[in-house]
Amino acid sequence: MPELPEVEAVSRRLHKQLGKVEIVSAHILRPRLAHPQPPSHIEANVRQTSVEKIRRRGKHILLNLTNGMTLHFHLGMTGDLYVCDDYRFRPHTTRAWFELADGRALIFDDARVLGHVNLYTAAELEAVIQHLGVEPLSKDFTPEFLRERARRSSVSIKVFLMDQTKIAGLGNIYAAESLFRAGIHPERIAGKLRPARLERLHGAIVNVLEDALQSACTAYMRPGRFREAESFAVQVYGRERQRCVTCNRKVGRIQQGGRSTYFCPGCQT
DNA sequence: AGTCACCTGATT
DNA sequence: AATCAGGTGACT
Secondary structure (H helix, E strand, O other): OOOOHHHHHOOOOOOOOOOOOEEEEEOOOHHHHHOOOOOHHHHHHOOOEEEEEEEEEEEEEEEEEEOOOOOEEEEEEEEEEEEEOOOOOOOEEEEEEEEEOOOOEEEEEEOOOEEEEEEOOOHHHHHHHHHOOOOOOOOOOHHHHHHHHHOOOOOOHHHHHOOOOOOOOOHHHHHHHHHHOOEEEEEEEEHHOOOHHHHHHHHHHHHHHHHHHHHHHHHHOOOOOOHHOOOOOOOOOOOOOOEEOOOOOOEEEEEEOEEEEEOOOOOOO
């Protein structure tokens, strides 16, 4: 599920749903999620607080609590975070939940249990997120920034794009889609790309993320039905052996850093 | 810089 | 039964 656009949509939905309701209790059903903190640390310290502010940084969701601490979530591959109207009807894949004073519940739903939930002081939080790179939808993300960061990198551009310490929030799907839109082969070495190509890539990243954010927001705001027409239109991801939407050649798949990369051997050079 | 382990569920 | 998965950190 979640790369930057989906995580942003989850944050916005949460902002809408949550309001200033008191948290009555916390239940960490899978201790691994809170590792290395013991679940009791969260359970003991969130009760009788409420959420003051909701922020996103990269793929991380940060809930500032009224007691000065921050509830930190990372959704991993399959995580989702939302308010359920009745805590008694939480789904089977609920891995942590927070009972709210109005009878509702904040649910952390994560089939694969690869996500994280932690409770941090300001200093602890800083240590966790300080390594993150630029926000790609902020003013700080410029073609010059991308050029500077790519310059000394000897990894493939696909692996570079997924490095959270360089750009925070791109994952496997949108990295592949950005490279397709920019016409760049995923195995090109980041540091060897010419400025003009990096500039095109910069534009492609911003466009892909804006499109995907739009889609994610409309999709996530409707509980239940997902509207096909509004979902992000992938052009290469998951389309191995299907025809390229532009040149009609067959989309290929390779392995990079243990992940599948989809690309068009005709359009991406 | 590449591989693996962490988990579970959906799909082939 | 085997393979695949939108992530990340810890290992060679």
